[in-house]
Amino acid sequence: MERSVSYSTTRRCLLKGAGSALIGFGATSVLKTVGVAAGAETLSMQLQLDWLMSNQFLGDVAAKRLGYFEEEGLDVTISPGGPQFNGIPAVASEQALIGNVSSSPHIMLARAGGVPITCVAAGFQRHPFAYFSLPRNPIRTPAEMRGKRIGTPQVSVILLRALLKANGIQENELDIVPMGSEPGPLLTGQVDAMTFWETDPIVKPLGPDAIILRLWDAGIRLYASPYYVSDSTLRRQPDRVAAFVRAVSRGWAYAKQNPEKAVDLYVAEYPSADRASELEQVGLLLSYVFNDETKTAGWGAMQREIWADQLDMYEQLGQFTNRKAPTVDEMMTLSILDATQADRPKL
The missing domain is CATH 3.40.190.10 (Periplasmic binding protein-like II)
Incomplete structure (x- = not known):
């Protein structure tokens, strides 16, 4: 969760x-x-x-x-x-x-x-909060969030806004989708990325090739x-x-x-x-x-x-x-x- x-x-x-x-x-x-x-x-x-x-x-x-x-x-x-x-x-x-x-x-x-x-x-x-995407549609950098659907709980939207501001990205350049924490929407393509703690076993279904964009690495410490x-x-x-x-x-x-x-x-x-x-x-x-x-x-x-x-x-x-x-x-x-x-x- x-x-x-x-x-x-x-x-x-x-x-x-x-x-x-x-x-x-x-x-x-x-x-x-x-x-x-x-x-x-x-x-x-x-x-x-x-x-x-x-x-x-x-x-x-x-x-x-x-x-x-x-x-x-x-x-x-x-x-x-x-x-x-x-x-x-x-x-x-x-x-x-x-x-x-x-x-x-x-x-x-x-x-x-x-x-x-x-x-x-x-x-x-360091905080293990991260944005996960899949190889079929990878998001390796904040810039690659442009035009994408990013799924995150409502309480975590503030962190996405911080990431965008730190990297010069306007909020209207992507689609923020408030949602829960099960990885299903990412696996089925409803969103292009979702947020999880990298250390949480819940990320296992995403597989070893999942792309991980860490909040810390994106400039939010x-x-x-x-x-x-x-x-x-x-x-x-x-x-x-x-x-x-x-x-x-x-x-x-x-x-x-x-x-x-x-x-x-x-x-x-x-x-x-x-x-x-x-x-x-x-x-x-x-x-x-x-x-x-x-x-x-x-x-x-x-x-x-x-x-x-x-x-x-x-x-x-x-x-x-x-x-x-x-x-x-x-x-x-x-x-x-x-x-x-x-x-x-x-x-």
Whole structure:
């Protein structure tokens, strides 16, 4: 299924979502301490996702199954989201300690709506969002989109507009077709290209010869799978946030060094996952999580310049007409990465 890459979050939505979060999580806070051994305590906490469980969280599952969270004094429950689900209210209202969203613009737009959340680490160093076409009618460059029918979910149209603007293409030079995420329309020729995460096994029916035009390569640089916390959590519990980052970074390092074993841990935790399909995708997945930047700065590294580019792009597209654009420092912080610099694997 297609993951959304843009939605609006405001204080009003936050209040509404927080009520739902309280119902979903129960009356007791997830931030409670429970004894796990004589003289030992752990924090029971929620990692709130905005999307369904997928290989996007391979390292998180490894950290849980291998006891890395427990070693940091954390009892982590991974709570999946889904289509039309907004997990940000649960984190902003501190019903969940940590959140993860599909794409960095989620955090930017929430912040612009007055929601007090801040990104602390980037799960993927590049965004795997891409435009897929077939050899019979290939689209290898943005220029080749002219005169073509491009299928994408409505929430992702903003990214297509960004790509067009960055490459000097007028919107009326092509046909934008809002649609879902199954690859059928592309296979049957209803559209000339469709958008998917390159790391998603759903692209398998398109075959090994599918043409892939990556958003990142077309000049739109976004982070995928960013981790975020509320401003209050960052201020009052930075040690807990750092503990989580240390543990999850170890989980991803394990996946990098033991991809097949990591897939087995993931399938053991979520038996509905197809092991063969996950093994086919794991190498590509890890290439988005680790790159030259992580070799020096460690897992989860972020660059202020990429956040600034994202902010500038959305300003040019008029996304802040009726609200104040956030600053880079309001959207992200390097404080947790700095605090865990010595501990995060550099791979």
